[in-house]
Each structure stands twice: as C-alpha cells, then as structure tokens.
Amino acid sequence: EVQLLESGGGLVQPGGSLRLSCAASGFSFSNYVMNWVRQAPGKGLEWVSVISGSGASIAYPDSVKGRFISYRDNSKNTLYLQMNSLRVEDTASYYCVRGDQTGDSWGQGTLVTVSS
C-alpha cells in the first residue's frame, strides 16, 4: 500500500524558514516523480513544486521560486521542501503527491502557519 507521511509543519514568523519532509513507503520511490501541493485554509489547491525521480529536474511556480527548494533522498525514501523567507500568504496545508500527470496518491498533509 502506498503511504506518504508529511511532517515538519508548525508556526513560524514571517521571514523565517521551515523544512517539510515526506516519508514514502509501499512503492519504488526513486521511480516516481513527486510533487508538493498546498491548500490555504478554506481555499483551493495550488501546485508548489515537482521533482523528477532522480532529483535532477525540479520546477516551481513563480509564487515560491527563489524561496522554496525541493529535494529528495532516494536512499531514505524521503522528499523534502525547504521553505525560506516565508510570507503570511504561505500559510497552508502542504501535501506531497506522487505522480507526474495524474497525482494518484496524496499524503495527509502538514500545516504551516506563518504569523507574527
């Protein structure tokens, strides 16, 4: 069974940093593209990053480019999202999602709150 378990969320002040983790199990992690998708409280879904199976190819939307870094450790079956220079508008639940074009499996999410 595919399992994705996010962790690392919490309360951080504007301008601060946080690192999220997503522990994967039940599938061959290195063979899959992985994504981060976020959802602000009461709002819709926004794609945040995509990373290839090897980790060599990564992309971000303009809203987080230059501030967020996605990377993975295939030896640990873990996906990471390093979030720097956090803004109030980054407050959201962050989900890791498996897949390139079909997003088949989602984790339970971890909540990031950016507030002073």
Add this chain to the structure above:
Amino acid sequence: DVVMTQSPLSLPVTLGQPASISCRSSQSLVYGDGKTYLNWYHQRPGQSPRRLIYKVSNRDSGVPDRFSGSGSGTDFTLKISRVEAEDVGVYYCMQGSHWPWTFGQGTKVEI
C-alpha cells in the same frame, strides 16, 4: 498556465438523485502522447484529496461505479448517478497535460 473552470461552485443535492459537475479548460488537454490527463479528486472535510477518476474516465480502485467521468478536449464532466451521504465534500478537477498542474476552484457538494 491552463485555467480550469468548474461549475457550479456549490451544488445542493438530494440523496438518491443524480448530480453533475462541469470542468472546462482554457486549452486542449490532449497531451503529446494522445492521452488526456484530466483527473477528478474528492476532498472530505478535514481530509486530503483522494483521486476518483484519472485520464477523463478511468475510476480508481475502490471508487463506486456511481461515479463516472466523461469529456474531451476542453470540456469535461463528473457525474454521480445516485448521491449518497458519503459523497459530500469538495470536488476538484485537475489537469496534468501541461506544466504546471492546475486545479479547478472546487465544487462543494452538500445534502
């Protein structure tokens, strides 16, 4: 980016009755391999989204057959043949044919 537009945004339903959600994209979702990567997700309150339908009309494992997806090009529909109480929540369409992934605004289904 491809804009995904859902309608309606709120859908009051009656148990046992059919329901339908529309999703339109700002450009064709036919990918270079000839496939159309239009997916539907269901999110219950307090839970993460769960994929129901992939590539327009394929039901995920464990998804009841009262759910069906159809459409082509830029126009897609999710139908529930007979709504059950567990179907409440928000439904999102998502396109994976063009980077970045983009989602519809969500349709809130309530009894």
